[in-house]
Amino acid sequence: MLKIIVLAKQVPDTHNVGPEAMTPEGTVNRAALPTVFNPEDLNALEQALRLKEQVPGSTITMLTMGLPKAAEVLREGVYRGADEGILLTDRALGGADTLATSYSLAQAIRKVGDYDIILCGRQAIDGDTAQVGPQVAEKLGLPQITYTEEILSCENGKIVARRHIDGGVETVEGPLPIVVTVNGSAAPCRVRNVKRVMANKHKEFTTWGAADIDADPMQIGKAGSPTNVKTVKSIVFKAKETKQLTASDEDINNLMKELIESNTIG
Amino acid sequence: MNNVFVYIEIGEQNKVADVSLELLTKGRKLATQLGVELECICIGSKLDGIETQVMPYGVDKVHVFDDARLFPYTSLPHTAAVVNLFKEENPQICLMGATVIGRDLGPRVSSALHSGLTADCTQLEIDGFDMKVKEGDTFVEKHYDNQLMQIRPAFGGSIIATIVNPEHRPQMATVRDGVMKKEILDVNYKGQVIKHNPADYIDDAAYVVKVLERHVEEAKHNLKGANIVVAGGYGVGSKEGFEQLFQLAHELHAEVGASRAAVDAGWVDHDRQIGQTGVTVRPKVYIACGISGAIQHIAGMKESGIIISINNDPNAPINQIADYNIQGNIEEVVPKLIKYYKANSK
Numbered sequence: 001m002l003k004i005i006v007l008a009k010q011v012p013d014t015h016n017v018g019p020e021a022m023t024p025e026g027t028v029n030r031a032a033l034p035t036v037f038n039p040e041d042l043n044a045l046e047q048a049l050r051l052k053e054q055v056p057g058s059t060i061t062m063l064t065m066g067l068p069k070a071a072e073v074l075r076e077g078v079y080r081g082a083d084e085g086i087l088l089t090d091r092a093l094g095g096a097d098t099l100a101t102s103y104s105l106a107q108a109i110r111k112v113g114d115y116d117i118i119l120c121g122r123q124a125i126d127g128d129t130a131q132v133g134p135q136v137a138e139k140l141g142l143p144q145i146t147y148t149e150e151i152l153s154c155e156n157g158k159i160v161a162r163r164h165i166d167g168g169v170e171t172v173e174g175p176l177p178i179v180v181t182v183n184g185s186a187a188p189c190r191v192r193n194v195k196r197v198m199a200n201k202h203k204e205f206t207t208w209g210a211a212d213i214d215a216d217p218m219q220i221g222k223a224g225s226p227t228n229v230k231t232v233k234s235i236v237f238k239a240k241e242t243k244q245l246t247a248s249d250e251d252i253n254n255l256m257k258e259l260i261e262s263n264t265i266g
Numbered sequence: 267m268n269n270v271f272v273y274i275e276i277g278e279q280n281k282v283a284d285v286s287l288e289l290l291t292k293g294r295k296l297a298t299q300l301g302v303e304l305e306c307i308c309i310g311s312k313l314d315g316i317e318t319q320v321m322p323y324g325v326d327k328v329h330v331f332d333d334a335r336l337f338p339y340t341s342l343p344h345t346a347a348v349v350n351l352f353k354e355e356n357p358q359i360c361l362m363g364a365t366v367i368g369r370d371l372g373p374r375v376s377s378a379l380h381s382g383l384t385a386d387c388t389q390l391e392i393d394g395f396d397m398k399v400k401e402g403d404t405f406v407e408k409h410y411d412n413q414l415m416q417i418r419p420a421f422g423g424s425i426i427a428t429i430v431n432p433e434h435r436p437q438m439a440t441v442r443d444g445v446m447k448k449e450i451l452d453v454n455y456k457g458q459v460i461k462h463n464p465a466d467y468i469d470d471a472a473y474v475v476k477v478l479e480r481h482v483e484e485a486k487h488n489l490k491g492a493n494i495v496v497a498g499g500y501g502v503g504s505k506e507g508f509e510q511l512f513q514l515a516h517e518l519h520a521e522v523g524a525s526r527a528a529v530d531a532g533w534v535d536h537d538r539q540i541g542q543t544g545v546t547v548r549p550k551v552y553i554a555c556g557i558s559g560a561i562q563h564i565a566g567m568k569e570s571g572i573i574i575s576i577n578n579d580p581n582a583p584i585n586q587i588a589d590y591n592i593q594g595n596i597e598e599v600v601p602k603l604i605k606y607y608k609a610n611s612k
Binding site for chain 1: 420
């Protein structure tokens with residue numbers, strides 16, 4: 001029996017910035033973006049669900065930190081097959097960078113106490129940092145397997161996984177307990193189970209604040225964050241002088257002639 | 267003490283990764299500006315002579331950890347070597363590649379040392395600034411000199427943030443392959459090689475994760491270094507459509523790149539993706555075929571010299587940053603480019 005914790009994050013959907021989220025000045029209005037279940041956390045959940053199928057009696061607990069609304073990802077996880085959910089929410093935890101976030105998550109995991117595998121997405125699409133998984137592992141003193149594409153087996157206290165590396169793949173073996181971060185190229189997550197949706201529409205989730213996880217005030221929120229955002233500049237798409245051409249032979253031949261004569265190509 | 271450190275990524279046959287040499291080039295400039303030394307850390311197996319690959323970039327000290335178990339890379343032993351060395355050396359800046367290894371190692375090191383880490387920086391500069399900090403119950407304005415400005419796109423490339431971590435050391439940053447320029451400072455640059463005993467830094471218990479099997483291929487293309495890039499997006503329409511782009515690229519001695527949409531559609535390999543979560547390119551000529559120009563894509567190609575957009579959508583965002591916008595269908599325009607070039611190239 002495996003005790004699995006899946007870390008999930010509710011994020012603004014930065015992968016699908018539509019025209020409705022663009023301001024007249026050509027910048028992105030982040031508040032106008034809908035929130036989604038961080039895509040790679042869904043890949044992680046799928047790996048957890050597969051382990052649960054392979055090892056009967058295993059349990060999956062979802063853990064998220066965020067605003068009370070973030071409980072939506074817990075519910076979505078339970079609809080797809082997770083057993084329980086824990087929401088970590090507290091104003092004192094807000095304004096956290098990746099390090100303060102991972103400390104808070106690590107404290108919550110310590111409070112859960114009994115775990116074999118901590119699974120999470122490689123990175124979240126709102127920051128693309130890929131830091132929280134390894135930072136949690138370091139805080140808990142656990143080994144890690146990052147960029148995982150598939151968990152191949154989990155038996156006798158050892159996990160074997162295939163992971164992406166630059167220019168290839170490798171298969172690694174590590175001891176439990178362990179932190180595993182899952183790549184977007186891993187199997188997509190199964191859809192909601194109708195029966196689970198019916199049964200869990202009003203499921204209550206455990207909610208913890210900073211005091212519940214015995215957090216050191218100097219390691220959470222803004223105070224616990226070594227990094228500070230000094231300035232933020234919105235990107236503005238500045239229109240260049242663009243030469244408009246048609247697909248006619250004349251326009252194309254003239255362009256190519258110009259590029260060849262100026263030694264730009266050729 | 268308080269020097270600039272670069273973690274050196276060592277690949278097959280002990281070849282130092284380009285991204286590490288790019289970071290040494292940047293690190294040398296930062297160290298010179300700060301009036302400190304540039305040091306680097308080489309962790310691997312059979313590393314005799316490794317210094318010859320890095321010294322020409324202006325490295326003053328090369329720290330070497332040599333043990334058969336240190337290659338291929340695994341998280342815990344490399345973390346232990348870096349963390350314990352940093353406890354002795356107190357660097358003020360540490361740079362790593364935003365590669366699979368750097369993104370596995372960097373967060374662990376920062377977590378162990380409680381130092382700030384900024385991922386995927388596109389610019390690094392030294393500057394001073396004022397910031398309000400909490401002292402007791404009040405906020406006071408404090409001035410900081412000689413800080414590392416860590417500049418990175420955020421929110422899918424829609425904003426550029428400058429990150430600082432004035433109260434914690436080292437200031438850590440990762441940078442993607444190809445974002446910084448690699449430049450030899452002096453082929454005869456003489457630094458010092460310091461060979462450490464790995465056992466003094468790494469507990470045997472750290473070697474818990476075993477690499478059972480490993481398969482690495484040499485890169486099939488040189489997209490990053492190409493002078494001309496022919497890139498295709500969703501508007502290319504099919505795998506066959508990409509064949510045309512490969513033909514054009516072949517004629518122009520160019521490389522083929524793609525947008526995320528085309529990669530997700532399965533028309534072209536993932537390693538050809540250009541953009542914030544793919545490769546950053548800055549070719550002389552960028553030919554964008556059927557690419558609408560999502561901000562994530564533009565983040566990875568906007569430094570290109572001449573941008574030619576071929577698109578039948580006059581409102582595609584990429585047209586705004588293009589020097590030439592050919593309004594038309596890919597399957598009509600691309601063969602015409604090939605035909606003219608074949609007939610008229612020098």
